[in-house]
Amino acid sequence: MSLLARYLGSQVMAASGFVLLALLALFAFFDVIQELGSVGRNSYGLGQAAVVVLLSVPGHLYEILPIAALIGTMFALARLVGNSEYAVMRVSGLSSWRMAAYFGVIGVGLSILVLALGEYVSPWSDQAAQRYKLSATRSVVAQQFRSGLWVKDGTSFINVREVMPDNTLRGIEIYGFDAAGRLGWIRAADQADWLGNQTWRLDSVTETHFDANGIRATRSTQQNWQSVLTPDILSVLLIAPEKMSARTLWRYVGHLKANGQKAARYELALWTKFISPFVIPIMMLIAMPFAIQGPRAGGTSRKIFFGILAGLAFHLLSRLFGHLGLLNDWPAILVASLPLMIFLAVALAGIRWMDRR
Incomplete structure (x- = not known):
């Protein structure tokens, strides 16, 4: 990589890191405000709230990295334009397309971080935060294993093999223990439907009791x-x-389809995961035509404001297409990729305009 590419990369990474820390602090502040409303419930105190906020950080990183890359790229380029460094780069032979290629390489590097967060860290940390808060505020102890979901309910332990999207439970087993910790009974059901008022309707129930007289079913x-x-x-x-x-998601979509269940929402989430590595490079490309403008186009703060609007527009457009796609049964790959293709077209048109200036 050339000296110029390394310099551009260092400027963009430094600006993106600063924006990322600022956004992360803002999200953490809102999380603290939200968690303060739960402080005082059972054993949930300030220490427990701090743990929940910290466990939420990887999820926020996964969500805001594309926006941070967009604003950071815009901020770094606007500063280069203001210091006349961009003009020197263009005079030395740097084309807009070569700069776009540099940003694409940087974006791919950041995308690897996003992939790692979204695939390994964020799902675990989000679930751990919610379960930790649940056990502290409602005195409900729960954990998920290969055998299904396990929940402690008083002196009983509940095992749910499968939870369907409509909250129907399948493969329920309830183990009842006495005060001495001895197993007293087991209740098994094929399915459970929610009736309200903390009541479920169990279907095809088998109840087994253990006592001094033997086993009764x-x-x-x-x-x-x-x-x-x-x-x-x-x-x-x-x-x-x-x-x-x-x-x-891949396993669950296959499972739902094999059982004749609707999987549209999960398919959309899966395809969104597949295209997520392309989001950051395209966000960085779309920052170029906004940032590289003369002083008449406004100062750095105005350009950053437009960058924030562009990020919000992408988020809202993705949500809009997502809802429309689910309502109209559009192909998940089309719904997930269409907003990104629109922004890519805008970015390429903007870079072409820059190159002709």
Whole structure:
């Protein structure tokens, strides 16, 4: 890599890092304000709130890195223009397309970081934060294993093999223990549907009791079951599709299709994961025509403001196409990639305009 490329990279990375820290501090501040409303519930104090905020940091990093790269690139280039360094670069033979190639390489490097966060760190940390808060505020202890979701409810332990998108539970087993810690009964059901008022309706129930007289088994078609486990708690315990790893989404989409279930939301989240490595390079490219303008176009602050608007526009456009795609059953790959293609077209048109100036 040439000296000029390294210099551009250092300027952009430094500016993007500064913007990233500023945005991260802002998000953390809002998280602290939100968590203060839960302080005082059961054993949830300031220390527990701080742990939840820290565990939320990787998820925020994954979300704001593209915006930080956009604003950071715009800030760095605007400063180069203001110091006349950009003019010297152009006179020395640097074309707009070569600069775009440099930014593409830098963007790919940042995309690797985004991939690592989204695939390995963010899903775990988000789930850990929600479960930690749940156990502290509601005294509900829960953990997910290969055997399914496990929840402690008083002296009972609940095992749910599968939670469907409509909050229907499948493969439920409830283990009841007495005060001495001895297993007293096991209740197994094929399915559970939420009725409200902390009540579930169990279907195809088999109940086994253990006592001094031996083992007794009873069966019933339906049975009501009252539990601390509610759809609200399930929504906390089960990570949203947008925060799942690509591997988990791939397996879950295949599972839903194999069982005749709708998988549109999960397919959209999966394709969004697939195209996420291209977001940062395109954000950096679209920053170029905004930042590299003369003094008549406004100062650095105005250009950064336009950068923020561009980032918000991309986010809103993605959300809009996502909702429209789910409502109209559009192909997930089209819904996920269309906003990015629009911004890529705008970026390439802007770079072409720069090169002709």
